[in-house]
Amino acid sequence: MELTVAEVSGLIAAGVFVLQTLIPLVIPWVLIAFLSQENSIITWTVLGRFLHSSLWPTILSSSTAETANVPWRVFLTSWGQTITLFIVSVAAICSPLGLYTSIEPSDTPSERSFAYVGDTSAFGFGTPARSTGPFTRFCNGACPGASVDEVCQTRGLLEMCNATYETRIPSDLLNVFDEGATAFSPTVSSIFDMQYRMYRNSTDPKSVLTWYTKPDYRTMSLLLLEDSVKLVEGLITDLKDGGIGFRNHTAPTETSLKYGARWEEDILFIEPETQCVPLNLSIHVITPPWNNDQKEFRNITLVDDGGFSNLQRTTPDIARAVNGQGDFDLRDRAYKAAWINNYYTMLFFNLTDPESDDITRVDSSEGEAFDMYEGSSKKFPIGFSSIQTNVDYGAYLDLNTTSARNRTPFHALLNHSNGTATTCGGTTSASPANINSSLIACGLVMGAATRTDGGNNLILDPQTPWRLPLYSCATAMKAVVKTVSLRYNGTGFDALTVQSVKPREYTTPGTVPVWGVEEVYDNTVDTAPPMWGIVGPNATNVEKTIETYNISTLAADRLYLPGYMDPTYPVNRGLTSVPSTTSQNLPGVEFYNQALQMAYTVGVTGYEPEADYSGADSHALYAKWQRLSKTAEGTASIINLIWTDVATNAVVGTKGWGLSATAATQGIPSSSAREKRAVEGGSVSSDANVPITVYGSHIRYRIPFAVPAFVTLGITTLLLGLLIVLLIMRRTGLTRMRSFLESTSVGRILSPFIQPADATRGAEPEPDEKWIKRVGTQKVLITSDTIKMDSEVLEHKRLLPEPEPVPEEKPKGTQPDVYVNSL
Structure with missing residues (x-):
């Protein structure tokens, strides 16, 4: 346990209190060992003050500590002083405990300049410097705003024509999205502030440039075991809910920020939104009876957990969905796909008839198992240490194989199962x-296996039963602006952290972002993925450009991104984590689609991703998948996290305070092209003073620890007030105090019995100097029952003078007026 400064101060105060009590007790105890019973009058006087001012009278209950027959004023004053001194001691110990140091933000923000801070992790080491190559795109012919040059040559009877295209983006079209995002908030990125993390230059015979920047992909690092919002080179990666925010990381340049600073930025995020439903079917297996390195299961059966026996008897609304920009009911889509999957699985096992509108025969009951096949003989392997995702519903049965179709009399109907994911997704x-061709991907998820005998899920014991859950999921991709709270405390990249991420709040309808999406005529979402981004509400001089390029607009807090996921996507875009589109370098319109394909092809035969997301190569990752795949919500998180990891390794953001990439400035020149800014090392820099809240150290106090001090202060105030009143009333004063001091002094009490009988007596005490010379030096023996001077008891040495006789007759029985020492 670590002690705070306040606690140490309290301990010191407690130690001082103990010493203040102990030393005044020890010193008198030691002193009396060297004293005799016979001392001078002045010595007895000093010794009396010294001994009776200690705690010994109270401890030993001596006469000076008696309270019986004592006036209540003296009684209360004696005990009141003791209690007050105790409270003061407690206050001395408790008061420091309330002190603590607090690092707090300042009340008002101050402006500071920002500079780039480089990532020191694997992402920083592996990410190359930003390319200065322009953004390019290739449509099915010339793209909007671009030209095509066709050169024809006659060879004999044939005319040979070669066309070259302007693949750069027109500057005015580029400015609509770039300046629209900046006008909305200077830290919000556009699609032209997104670049592929890895790239290489490639020849392009179709472009007038004859080359283009080609996307490349290599895994920098897997982040799936993280559970936080993490900063990597060029991105804010949300590993809790899924999603990436685009930010080229900069921080305050001043080194005088001893306790750091915080500030907020509006950041553009792209994130997956996934909903899953259970198929209410599960795969049950038994491990081999031998203990070797083989991890494939045996005795594979498909168990009806209600997916067959409780299947809805009529076909749900499975008409092809029309994707727009409304709130998609992703769970409903996933359920429809699950229904289709279960229905065709029932046909495969001949458990029902091909009457989907009115199912009357269901030859299955809950808990019934159906034999499948040996895991080693199938295209969709079921292994111990991996999960699988697939856009091919029914893949666990290999419905498309000849052997599978020969098992059912309804094999011809199984062809219809191929379109399940397309029916669920809607866009092809x-x-x-x-703007209406929003990307929605649907697929099957086989979760991680868990033991059903209560054993350890991480240990593969021989001949043990295991269960693999099955889910249907639907995922949409959306862009949203979020407010990110950042803190910088120290130096370097590690000192920059994310404090919170929350959706941006819009106080009025006029502050909601206006999103724009191209409508590319004579093209499909495959041949020309439309550009998108924020174009308002604060952007100016863009109305004409929006009309010229057929940009549809939408005022909303989010935009569902265009794209598609159907069986043709892998053929058109490739099987890797980045697309293989010729001539195109425009990651903002295609990387998220490619990453989503990777999330829905985990463990699929023929796909060889750069990294393993199934858990086969990472036992810790598989343990995480086991935990998440127990529920539909957790399974949705699996899809979101895999997408986030692929996207983090695929792209990087280039916009930050005072920074952007030069590629965003290079378009087809036009009259509205913006002025070119200073370019150094592939980045555009500009001065930017950012309002930040600086942290400082402040001393704070916890009030409850001050209660004893407040009581002490109240008593002190009361006593001082009473003293002032009594002084004004002349009821007390220094003269009166001196009189009482002398009257209670041992020497002064004894002096009348020692001084000569003819000594002058007065109302005022004799000055100390004269008294000490005349009486104070005389030796007196004091014991518990007598007082002697020169071996003579003082009560016999001198009687006080008799008073003058009174002429009146005394009543009988009265005592003579003679004053004798009471001793």
Whole structure:
């Protein structure tokens, strides 16, 4: 346990209190060992003050501590002083305990300049310097605002024509999205502030540039075991809920920020939104009877957990969905796909008839198991240490294989199962390139296996039963602006942390972002993925450009991004984590689609991702998948996290305070092209003073620890007030105090019995100097029952003078008026 400064101060005060009590007790105890019973009058006087001012009278209950027959004023004063001194001692110990140091933000923000801070993790080491190559795109012919040059040559009877395209983005179109985002908030990125993390230059025979920047992909690091919002080179990665925010990381340049600073930024996030439903089917297996390195299961059966026996008897609304910008009911879509999957699985096992609108025969009951196949003989392997995702519903049965179809009399109907993911998603490669072709991917998830015998889920014991859950999921991709609270405390990249991430709040309808999405005529969402981004509400001089380029607008707090996921996507875009589109370098319109494909093809035969997301190569990751795949919500998180990891390794943001990439400034020149800014090392820099809240150290106090001090202060105030009143009334004063001091002094009490009988007596005490010379030096023996001077008892040495006789006759029985020493 670590002690605070306040606690140490309290301990010191307690130690001082103990010493203040102990030393005044020890010193008199030691002193009396060297004293005799015979001392001078002045010595007895000093010794009396010294001994009776200690705690010994109270401890030993001597006469000076008696309270019986004592006036109540003296009684209360004696005990009141003791209690007050105790409270003062407690206050001395408790009061320091309330002190603490607090690092707090200042009340008003101050402006500071920002500079780039480089990531020191694997992402920082592996990310190359930003490319200065322009953004390029290739449509099915010339893209909007671009030209095509066709050169024809006649060779004999044939005319050979070669066309070259302007692949750069027109500057005015580029400015609509770039300046629209900046006008909304200077830290919000556009699609032109997104670049592929890895890239290489490639020849391009179709472009007038003859080359283009080609996307590349290599895994920098896996982040799936993290559970926080993490900063990496160029991104804010949310590993709790999924999603990435685009920020080129900068921080205050001043080194005088001893306790750091915080500030808020509006950041553009792209994030997956996933809903899953259980199929209410599960795969049950038994491990092999031998203990070797083989991790494939045996005795594979499909168990009806209600997915067959409780299946809805009529076909749900499974008409092809029309994707727009409304709130998609992703759970409903996932359920529809699950229904189709279960229905065709029932046909496969001949458990029902091909009457989906009115199912009357269901030859299954809850808990019934159906034999499948040996894991080693199938295209969709079921292994101990991995999960799988697949856009091919029914993949666990290999419905498309000849052997599988020969098992059922309804094999011809199984062809319809291929379109389940398309029916759920709604958008296909043939959908138009516009704002309504929103990307929704649907697929099957086989969760991580867990033991059903109560054993340890991380140990593969022989001949043990295991269960693999099955889910249907639907995922949409959306762009949203979030408010990120950042703190910088120290130096370097590690000193920059995210304090919170929350959706940006919009106080009025006029502050909601206006999103724009291209409508690319004569193109599909596959041949020309439309550009998108914020175009308002604060942007100016863009109305004409929006109309020229057929940009649809939407005022909303989020935008569902265009794209598609159907069986043709891997063929058109490739099987890797970045697309293989020729001539195109525009990551902002395609990386999220590619990353979503990777999230829905985990463990699929033929796909060889750069990193393993199934858990086969990481036991810790598989343990995490075991925990998450127990519920539909956790399974949705698996899809979101895999997408987030792929996207984090695929792209990087280039906009930060005072920074952006030069590629964002390079478009087809036009009259509205913005002025080119200073370029150094592939980045555009500009001065930016950012309002930040600086932290400082402040001393604070916890009031409850001050209660004894407040009581002490109240008593002190009361006593001082009473003293002032009594002084004004002349009821007390220094003269009166001196009189009482002398009257209670041992020497002064004895002096009348020692001084000569003819000594002058007065109302005022004799000055100390004269008294000491005349009486104070005389030796007196004091014991418990007598007082002697020169071996003579003082009560026999001198009687006080008799008073003058009174002429009146005394009553009988009265005592003579003679004053004798009471001793």
